[in-house]
Amino acid sequence: MNTNIDSLLNSLADQTKAHLEQLGEQSPLIVGIRTGGIWVAEHLHRALNLSNTIGVLDISFYRDDFSRLGLNPQVKPSQLPLDITDQNIILVDDILHTGRTIRAAMNELFDYGRPASVSLAVLIDRGGRELPISAQMVGDAVELPAHQHVKLTGPEPLALEIITTD
Amino acid sequence: MMQHFLTTESLSLDQLTSILDTAESFYKVDGRHVKKVPLLRGKTIVNLFFEASTRTRTTFELAAKRLSADVLNINVDASATVKGESLLDTLRNLEAMDVDMFIIRHQDSGAAKFISQHVAPGISVINAGDGRHAHPTQAMLDMFTIRRIKKDFTRLKVAIVGDLAHSRVARSQIHALRTLGTQDIRVIAPKTLLPNQIETLGVQAFQNMEEGLSNADIIIMLRLQKERMQGAFLPSEHEYFNLFGLTPERLSLAADDATVMHPGPINRGVEISSEVADGNQSVILEQVSNGIAVRMAIMSLLAGGQS
């Protein structure tokens, strides 16, 4: 797995530019998923030289494990323009694993309105999907065994680490 | 995980803070176009009110619906129990319908505790007011309101004015304030409405507005019920207002930036003058909207992490 952050971010930015050209979209809404996804989204936003505001999603209220784990009291509010109808959204997260976070994020997005399209950009796709979710823009992809996890630490400096559990 | 929410008395500083923090996050949900989150989707919440109350019940209902829960409103007429169905039978009948949470308001102190001891495992109970004992969700929304305005509880001077003897709200507020670090709490009431040995709760008792309000940062006015004239507690609303009503003159004895609160509904001209109730130091309406976020927080904290 490529752990060179700069190289990953550059690759992601290039892929996103190409994707936006295909879409014919010059001013997409970049939405980062708290917390790691926001750091990546901010870099992407700068790299794309966008003038609009970045959106922030906190998916705590949309998780599917609420019954088991309860509510995280550190929920910060999501920040999105009140109406996202007809916007082309680039949803950004740090690590793509089971796909459940993205499912929750999309449910929340659609409570805000009806976007024209939602594309997904992730820094690392580490495999292990449990839902039919895929990313259009991927920094690096690798299949990790179940007992290994990737974590993005930050915001300064951003760094990737692989954690092994028993 | 908390199983029930019955009093503020039993809660630690961490637990109280956690509720306030969670309420803060729900506060923003209200500003959204879609005011719902799917947290309690598929859950059934029952408002089991043995004492009539439109406003509290409506707030709970709104809060539950914003969490995407299904809500059942049961008003148990006092006469229904006279007809013979015991409190426990009412409860069992409802449980047979597979509900997840009860919100209870009852005229007897200790009723919420009693119900929590007899519900099936996994069902949560929220106390929406039991007799004169506790009204913890109201106290929490008051603490939330205070925290948003004043930030620091430890240096506050808080005055609670009115019918302390019959007030479950006041008792819950006092416990919460003390745990959150407030040391200077005054209760102001005529002798007949001051509970026996109220000082043991950690407050100073005054029978005089002028003394009790001096430099207060927060003034919480309590409602005076008409029955108090019947029970020989007070001669008249008129005399009560003359001695204990919050007028602009009395308000000026408090701190310059004092905040006026009231759990509602207010009796204009009895405990508070219209000028003060509608004035710019009053946050009475904010309390109402805060109530929804706080109740959403409490319901979420109870419902999560049960399995």
Added chain:
Amino acid sequence: MKIALKHAHMIDPANGIDRPCDLYICDKKIAALDTAPEGWQSDKVLDLSGHTIIPGMVDIATHLREPGQEHKATIASETFAGVAAGITSMVCSPDTNPVIDTPAEVEFIQQRSQFSAYCHVYVMGALTTQLAGEYLSEMAALKQAGVVGVSNSLHPLANNLVLRRAMEYAASQDLTVFFHPHDHHLAANGCMHEGANATRMGLPGIPTAAETASASTCLSIIEDTNVRVHFCRISTQRTLQMLERALYDGAPVSADICMHQLFLSDEDIHGFDSHYHTIPPLRSRSDLEGLRARLNSNVLMSLCSDHQPHEPDAKLAPFPATEPGISSLETLLPLTLKLSQETSLSLSEVIALVTTKPAQLIGIDAGKLNVGATADICVFDSQQEWQLTAENIQSEGKNTPYLNQTLQGRVTHTFVEGELVYQLTS
């Protein structure tokens, strides 16, 4: 039947006995003490080494729930619980349904007792008809039917004039008035002692004055009329002090205290547990200590159980909505023993308060173990530790805060009129 009780320690306060002493029963009476009578042949010998013998206890305050409240308990069930608890004489309260205000109800209880009671049952008559506090009951007829006194229980009298008339009339029939000092207006809808704990719990309080004001009024009437009055279930220090002073000044007064008032206070009421809901309420810690300090007071003629058995539903509701009362026969002995350990009273002095003194109060020939006395005897093991559980409690009422607590002192044998009516089977 000739029975010998050997090797036990005997405490008989009436006769000043507190030493090892053998006891010989012949038919219904005590035939001899220490040594067997000449030519004695025992039909049965009980080796009671390690045990204590006392007179069968006399409990002046019990609710037997017949007639009319059989869903709570019956004469049969509660008298059996009584003998299991070492009590051989019980006085039943008049607040049954119907109320015991005519000879018919007295006779009903006497006949029911003859048929189904395990011990002696004495009847307290109602002071006013229906206990409604307005009209005098036919006290002469009640006296003739055999009541040991008249009482209005906790029901109010319409006014002080009716109280005075009722007292005077009772006195004219040579009946002691058993008066419960309880001012209903001051008590209002209170269910707990008015104090810091009631304030914190938001429970309506019963002020001390609800007892003292009522007692004081009655004492004033006694000063004018010299009527003999026994004051029931005193719960506050102030009332007992008032009664002591009145006795000292020559008033014909006496008092009793219910046993749990000497062990429980309002501080023990946790989590709105309705087992602690009683009227009069459990008072403050200082009242408890004040009462304990005055147990050798001359005015105190009895300790009692104030036994109030209830069906489970009566206690299954929020605290203020429950019925007050504790099922307390079976804790009487262990608490009596504990009282002597925890206060300056000797065991003999405390036992006097549950045997000879209450017997004198109600005018019955009981509570003593002299030769010729009726063989009503309680034998217990003072060292045995045991737990009162829902399974082994004999009363129909399981409503006691002492359930599942460890108690010390257990009744092993009870004799009524020479017959072994109860024996502990391990």
